[in-house]
Amino acid sequence: MSGRERNSVYIPTKERIMSAALRLFSLKGFKGTTVKDIAKEVDITEGAIYRHFSSKEEIIESLFERITEEIRKLVKERVLTKEDIASQGEALAETLLSYAFDNPDSFRFLTVYHILHENGQKEKLPGSRLLEAFREAYRRKKLRTLPEVAFSIVIGSVERLFILWELGIVKVQREVLLEELRSAVRKVLSDP
Amino acid sequence: MSGRERNSVYIPTKERIMSAALRLFSLKGFKGTTVKDIAKEVDITEGAIYRHFSSKEEIIESLFERITEEIRKLVKERVLTKEDIASQGEALAETLLSYAFDNPDSFRFLTVYHILHENGQKEKLPGSRLLEAFREAYRRKKLRTLPEVAFSIVIGSVERLFILWELGIVKVQREVLLEELRSAVRKVLSDP
Amino acid sequence: MSGRERNSVYIPTKERIMSAALRLFSLKGFKGTTVKDIAKEVDITEGAIYRHFSSKEEIIESLFERITEEIRKLVKERVLTKEDIASQGEALAETLLSYAFDNPDSFRFLTVYHILHENGQKEKLPGSRLLEAFREAYRRKKLRTLPEVAFSIVIGSVERLFILWELGIVKVQREVLLEELRSAVRKVLSDP
Amino acid sequence: MSGRERNSVYIPTKERIMSAALRLFSLKGFKGTTVKDIAKEVDITEGAIYRHFSSKEEIIESLFERITEEIRKLVKERVLTKEDIASQGEALAETLLSYAFDNPDSFRFLTVYHILHENGQKEKLPGSRLLEAFREAYRRKKLRTLPEVAFSIVIGSVERLFILWELGIVKVQREVLLEELRSAVRKVLSDP
DNA sequence: TATGAATGAGCTTTCATTCAT
DNA sequence: TATGAATGAAAGCTCATTCAT
Structure with missing residues (x-):
């Protein structure tokens, strides 16, 4: 037995x-x-x-790789499949926030990793491929806001919102929050 | 001598x-x-x-207090003096990003502090008084976006933008960046 | 299978x-x-x-016993059978150096063992019976050099020569080396 | 006070x-x-x-350098000043054995260092300049024994003799031992 | 005020050995 | 016989803090 x-x-x-x-x-x-x-x-x-x-370092790198792979896959499936840039932005915000809600430890880990890890090369920044998409849309005049600003709004909002949520400051229902975020992002990204 | x-x-x-x-x-x-x-x-x-x-801890706390005091003063002078919520949001984004550009170490310190410090009590969060202002505006129907989302967009955007800037990813002129950010924030906060 | x-x-x-x-x-x-x-x-x-x-210790002791037994046997067959002390010295030098050439790991092991092993009792020293033979010859006036000095010359020369050989410093043919060593030893051990 | x-x-x-x-x-x-x-x-x-x-390694290297420097100096003063190769050999044996008697820890350290240290480069071998002198004498026909063998006899004898002395096996007076060693070395190095 | 030597607790890592399978 | 996971003690090293000068 x-x-x-x-x-x-x-x-x-x-x-x-x-x-x-x-x-x-x-x-x-x-x-x-x-x-x-x-x-x-x-x-x-x-x-x-x-x-x-x-080594301890190997644990850290293993975790980092697993998490970025997870997110990369989600973004590929749910974001890069959208047509216009506004939909992509919306989908990105939603996907990331959902991921954060479902995997708070992983999302927090990423933040810590990016801030504290000396070897935080630019390529390791999650979503740098997405920034490229924003830049492309800007060149093609599909996006009016400066791409880096647009990108920062989408990503930054999610990061902050997650922190407020973890601190228990936001008490709104998850679905409501997602819808509000989508709507706000659309305002920024859509043509006037 | x-x-x-x-x-x-x-x-x-x-x-x-x-x-x-x-x-x-x-x-x-x-x-x-x-x-x-x-x-x-x-x-x-x-x-x-x-x-x-x-102690080492005392250095950390001294720095934290000095920095939050600096920011508090700036917000009081430049943000809380505005009338409507959209102007306040704009001013907040601009004030914070300017501060970050002028005091990158201090701004980075704050991020590290909030993420790593166990004693991260809610009150220590800079701008929690501002969140109150957003909530008040929402209650009075001056703001249509959920206050926590609006707040996250303003603060989060600044944080992300600063990181991109430090990594050398954003190469736009400081003034242009500030104007773009103001404009994007206005879109989110203003009435349709 | x-x-x-x-x-x-x-x-x-x-x-x-x-x-x-x-x-x-x-x-x-x-x-x-x-x-x-x-x-x-x-x-x-x-x-x-x-x-x-x-245990690890048991491996070490097994090896030590096997190697000393091998050498003891060789000395018994090839050295102790000689008549006079000069021939014995020559044979000893030759036997040891040949053994070292053929079993470099074993010879190196012995050196390490003698230097590092706390339990390096005197009896474990290989050739201590030979030192006795040198002393006997000295008492009988068959040997003019102090027995310990004579013994040291024979054993020490072999040890050093082996090290030089392993380091690639001596590039002479094995047979030449053995002959030279024999001849040098004879000079020291033979009567004036 | x-x-x-x-x-x-x-x-x-x-x-x-x-x-x-x-x-x-x-x-x-x-x-x-x-x-x-x-x-x-x-x-x-x-x-x-x-x-x-x-680091621990730094202690080891410090000791090694200090000791080799001491010996180098002694050899320079007492050995390299001699004229013929036989006198040099004698002086070398005497100098080394005296040093070993006076600094048993240092001499033992050197042996351990040479045997166990991976970084035992050839140049670190003490007396490699002396081996050169032996080779020179051999080329000029001032030395009949193969230089590496002659060198091994001088150095090896000292090393072994020191071990016997430390183990208490040699009980002869220090001066007698030195004289005997000198005499034996002369036999090997001098022309027939 | 400042130095520099020292402490002591704790860190990451190693390793001989054991044991269930 | 062999594996592979685990233990537990000890290794080399770090670091916040203290203290005599």
Whole structure:
């Protein structure tokens, strides 16, 4: 008879380490989270962590890659398929905010990563391909607002809104919030 | 006779410590910046720091208070004096972005502080009084967008735009950027 | 059907562990070689090592005993059978240097063992029985050089020569080297 | 009033660290000696070590450089000043053995360093300039023995003799030992 | 005020060894 | 026999803070 409970879901240790690390890094930062903290959360010893990752840094990079891949996929499916730039902007805002609501740890992690990680190269910035789309629309006169400004409004709004939501400052229903955001973005991006 | 050169501007050690700490904290985070790092930048020894501050934490809090006070004053003078909510929003965006351009270390510091500091009480959020103003306007039907969304758009846009600017992604003239931002904010906040 | 190839020479795991350990210990020292290093070289896992040896220490001692036994046998056959002390010295130098050339890992291992092992009891010194022979010859006036000096010259020369050879500093043919060494030893040991 | 005793010799911490490290490294090897071991011997904490050396490796290299410099100087003064190759060989053996008697830790350290240190480049070998002198003499037919063999005999004898002496196996007076060694070396190096 | 040596707790990482499978 | 995950102790090193000078 196995030590694992029948009917209970078995989660491999490596996965449990990543989950715990994601939560802790996103809340306390990279230096603020120790390997011991992670081990304690997973209920193993520090040494065991190193059977799955060769360094703390590797855990961080693994998480970063997984999350950016997730978002990249979502954006490809839900945003890049739209025709006009206003719809793309709307879809982007909605997709990101939904992702943040569903994966708050991941979204918080990304913010921390971008702010604190020296190796925060520009290409790692999520959505830099999208900025390109905004610039293209601007060149073709489909967008009147400066592309970087438009981009900042869409992305920045989501980031801020998520923070307010996490702090419990926004108490509005999720669907209402999404609709309001979409509408606001449309105002900025659509032709006058 | 002092070792200090005549004719050169004398900056008290405490001030030099704060400047160095501001820069380092904003770039490398709180745990990522050591007291030794700060001392090296000021060209004194670690021990000397403790003549001016009783702990690393005290430096952080001093900086936070100074910066929020600066911003509070600016908002009071330039934003709260406006009549309608659209003008207030515009002024807020402009004031914050100008501040960020003029004091990039301070603005970056604030971001790091809000993201990493456990003691991130709600009241510490800069502009929470402004959120109140947005809510008031919404109640009085002067604002059609949900106040939290409107607030997020204004603040979030500035934050993102500043990041793009620091990364060298936005190469537009400062004045042009400010005008574009004002205009975009007006679109969101003004009555249809 | 076994995983082992037909026609290829089968070497028992225990033997492969000893070979790998011998090489690694002799090159990187005892503390500098980890059980994992050995396992990797043998292409098994760390745990498997413990099926064959109860501890790292046991591997070390096994190797030491095997090597000293080999040398003891050689000395018995080729050195102790000689009549006079000069011939014995010559034969000793030649036997040891030949052994070193043929078994560089083993010879290097011995050096490391003698230098680093706390339990380097005197009896473990190879050739201590030979020192006795030198002393006896000295008492009987068959040897004019102080026995410990004579012994040191024979053993020390071989050790140094082997190091120079391994470093690629000596490029002379093996046979020439052996002849030169024999001749030099004879000069020291023979009567005026 | 100072905490230091009047009349007692003050030895700077850095020097005390080097002495303790020299002794420990030479007896237990590099991996076998921990920074804590050294700190305990000096009666300070581990952290304090790092105020004087940036790493354990740096301590090792400092010691190596100091010791090789000492020996280089001695060889220059006492060996290279001799005229013929036999006198040089004699002087070399005597100088090295005297040094070993006077600085047993240093001499032992060198042996450990050469055997265990991956970065044991050939140039680091002490006396490689001397090997050159032996080769020169051989080319000019002043030396009949193969230079590498002659060199090995001189250096190797000293090394072995020192080990026997440390183990308490040689109980002869230091002066007698030196004289015997000189005489034996002369036999090997002088023309028949 | 400032220095510089030191402390002590804690960090990331390593490693010999054990054990369920 | 062998695997591979885990342990637990200890390693090298860092760092906020203290203190004698």
